[in-house]
Amino acid sequence: LAIDPAQWHEGQIQFTADQDRYLRRVLRLEPGDRLVALLPEPIGESRWWLVGLEPTGATALKPLPEPIEPIQTLTLLAALPKGSGFDEVVRQATELGVTEIVPVLSDRTLMQPNGNRLERWRRIAREAAEQSERAAIPTVTEPLAWPAAIAQMVEHDGRFLCVARRSAPHLWQALQLLADSVPNPTSAPTSAQSQSPRAIALAVGPEGGWTPAEVDQALAAGWQVVSLGGRVLRAVTAPLAALAIVNAWGET
Ligand code: SAM
Numbered sequence: 001l002a003i004d005p006a007q008w009h010e011g012q013i014q015f016t017a018d019q020d021r022y023l024r025r026v027l028r029l030e031p032g033d034r035l036v037a038l039l040p041e042p043i044g045e046s047r048w049w050l051v052g053l054e055p056t057g058a059t060a061l062k063p064l065p066e067p068i069e070p071i072q073t074l075t076l077l078a079a080l081p082k083g084s085g086f087d088e089v090v091r092q093a094t095e096l097g098v099t100e101i102v103p104v105l106s107d108r109t110l111m112q113p114n115g116n117r118l119e120r121w122r123r124i125a126r127e128a129a130e131q132s133e134r135a136a137i138p139t140v141t142e143p144l145a146w147p148a149a150i151a152q153m154v155e156h157d158g159r160f161l162c163v164a165r166r167s168a169p170h171l172w173q174a175l176q177l178l179a180d181s182v183p184n185p186t187s188a189p190t191s192a193q194s195q196s197p198r199a200i201a202l203a204v205g206p207e208g209g210w211t212p213a214e215v216d217q218a219l220a221a222g223w224q225v226v227s228l229g230g231r232v233l234r235a236v237t238a239p240l241a242a243l244a245i246v247n248a249w250g251e252t
Pocket of ligand 1: 164210232
C-alpha cells in the first residue's frame with residue numbers, strides 16, 4: 001500500500017476511499033490488524049512501515065529494515081515499443097529492481113507518447129513497486145532522444161547496449177569484467193555482490209533494432225555492446241532478460 005505525503009501526518013495515516021474499501025471489504029481487515037505500507041519520508045525516498053489499522057485510518061508503528069539491493073542505481077533505457085508494450089516493460093522492470101526507467105525515442109521508434117502515457121507509466125511503476133514490496137518506487141523520466149539519454153548516463157560505471165548480435169560478449173561476462181575493474185570502497189571482496197559496481201545502465205532497442213549511427217554514438221560515449229544470448233528477443237522481452245541476468249549476477 002503506497003501513501004501520498006498528504007495522507008500522512010505525525011504518524012497518522014488517512015486512507016483514500018479506494019484504499020479504505022480495499023482494506024476493509026476486499027482484504028477484510030479490522031481495527032487492530034497490522035499491515036505494511038510504503039510511507040513517504042520528509043526527505044529522500046519512501047520507506048516500508050508496519051502500520052496498525054484503526055477504526056478510521058491507521059497509525060505508523062515502526063519502519064521495516066531496508067532490503068539489501070546490491071546495485072544502488074540500475075537504470076533501464078528502453079526504446080519505446082509500439083502499442084502499449086512499454087506498460088509491460090515498466091511493470092516487469094520494476095519487479096526486477098530497476099531504480100530508473102528512461103523511455104527512449106530512438107531513430108526507429110514508431111510510438112509517439114503523449115503526456116497521459118508518462119502519467120500511466122508512473123502509476124504502473126508505483127503499483128508494481130507495491131506489489132513486489134520494494135522500498136522505493138523507480139523514477140520514470142520524460143522520454144528522451146538517444147543522444148540526450150546517453151548524455152545523462154555519464155556517471156554510471158557500467159553502460160551496456162544490448163544488441164541482438166551473437167558476436168558481442170554476453171552481459172554476464174561484461175558484468176564480471178566490470179566488477180573486477182571497479183574498486184569497492186567497502187571491505188575486501190568475497191563475492192560478485194561485494195564488488196558490485198554502484199550504477200549500471202542497460203539499453204534495449206526498438207522492434208527494428210538500433211541504427212548503426214546509434215550504436216556508434218553509444219560506443220563513442222564509452223558504452224559496451226552486449227548480447228543476451230543466441231536468440232533474438234522481442235523489444236519487450238529483452239529488458240526482462242537483461243534485468244534477470246543482472247539480478248542473478250548480483251546474487252551470486
Ligand atoms: N533485427 C533487430 C536487430 O538486429 O537489432 C532485432 C531487434 S530486437 C526485436 C529489439 C531489441 O531487443 C534489440 O535492439 C536489442 O536491444 C534487444 N535484443 C533482442 N535480442 C537480443 C539478444 N539476443 N541480445 C541482446 N539484445 C537483444
